Amino acid sequence: MANPIVLRSLDEIRFWSRIMKEHALFLSLGFTYEQKQLIAEAQQFIVIFERIEEKLARFSANTDIRQIQAFNNEVYQAAASIWSYKRKVLGLTLRCEIRHNNFPLLIDHVSREAAYFANRLKELNEGKLAPEPEAIIAENVFFLRIMADHAKFIGHLLDPSERKLVEQAREFSHDFDQLVFQAVDLDSMRPQSETVPMLDQFLDQNRVSVASLRDFKKTARELIEACRIKSNIHPLLADHTFREAERFLEIIDLFEASLNAQSIKG
Incomplete structure (x- = not known):
């Protein structure tokens, strides 16, 4: 095996x-x-x-x-x-x-992802396959911030005349900012004895929001590739942000599987 x-x-x-x-x-x-x-x-x-x-x-x-x-x-x-x-x-x-034309937040965003990647490799070489329950919220905060940033970048890079799409991007930005704050609140109030049930609910809520943003990105990617909307968004960037949303959904599934396994052992 x-x-x-x-x-x-x-x-x-x-x-x-x-x-x-x-x-x-x-x-x-x-x-x-x-x-x-x-x-x-x-x-x-x-x-x-x-x-x-x-x-x-x-x-x-x-x-x-x-x-x-x-x-x-x-x-x-x-x-x-x-x-x-x-x-x-x-x-x-x-x-x-x-x-230049790179937003400071974008540069910070991509540097956070590089740090995350390096840390994952370090953890794997230490034999850490999945985070402990208490670390799951922190990792979700990381990815929720990434999703919020994506919505902000999309909103700024769309042509202002694409009013409906710009407004949708702003709504996603607001929603994910709120999810970040909610996750921080949960981390500070979480009773140790109720870790798994609370995290299950937290992950389920995140999954619904990320799936919705993923679908928005998929539509935007298809429209950009077909030259059907006006923007400064490179087609590869549209696909890039879509893949990261897909990745977050996969990670949520991994977290839930890990929590279920620990619950069974407990």
């Missing part, structure tokens, strides 16, 4: 390496012509993560755990490096040392 750490490691690297590569592309497209060095650095990261994807194809579910741990360490270094690059760009932006 394949080692679950191996399977999860390959899955995380397959998903997040593509995300990191696309982040580098999106940042490079947002820089101005004069910012050649930053563009070149972004393009180097595209190459780095393409090589990781090529190497990933050589591994399988039956690969020895020690090889996977070594690969996790290698990818961790790449994730940590692109995180540093993103934070450097954010610092330059906030100090007004450079001006």
Whole structure:
């Protein structure tokens, strides 16, 4: 039987390496012509993560755990490096040392995802397959913020004349901001004895909201690809945000399976 750490490691690297590569592309497209060095650095990261994807194809579910741990360490270094690059760009932006077309919140957003990716690889090499119940809320907060950010970016990148879609994006932004605050409240008031029932309800509520946003992103992606709405949204960016919503739904399912398994053991 394949080692679950191996399977999860390959899955995380397959998903997040593509995300990191696309982040580098999106940042490079947002820089101005004069910012050649930053563009070149972004393009180097595209190459780095393409090589990781090529190497990933050589591994399988039956690969020895020690090889996977070594690969996790290698990818961790790449994730940590692109995180540093993103934070450097954010610092330059906030100090007004450079001006370009990447929102500061977007740069912070993509750096949070790089940090999450690096941390997941570290956890897997420590043998941590799924978070403990008390960590599930924090991870949901991370993804709820990601979804809220996506709604904000979509709203800002749509042409102002697309009033109905802009309003829908704003409504999703508000809804997910409220879910973040609700999750923070739940974390502070959660009685230890009622962990599983409360988390089950919390995850069910999040699933409904994420599925609704996922469907909105899917429609927006299809309209953008067909050139049926006016926006500054790259078709790949539309697909990128859709895939991240799909990922959140998968993670909610994993959390619920983990909670059910712990409930049975208890």
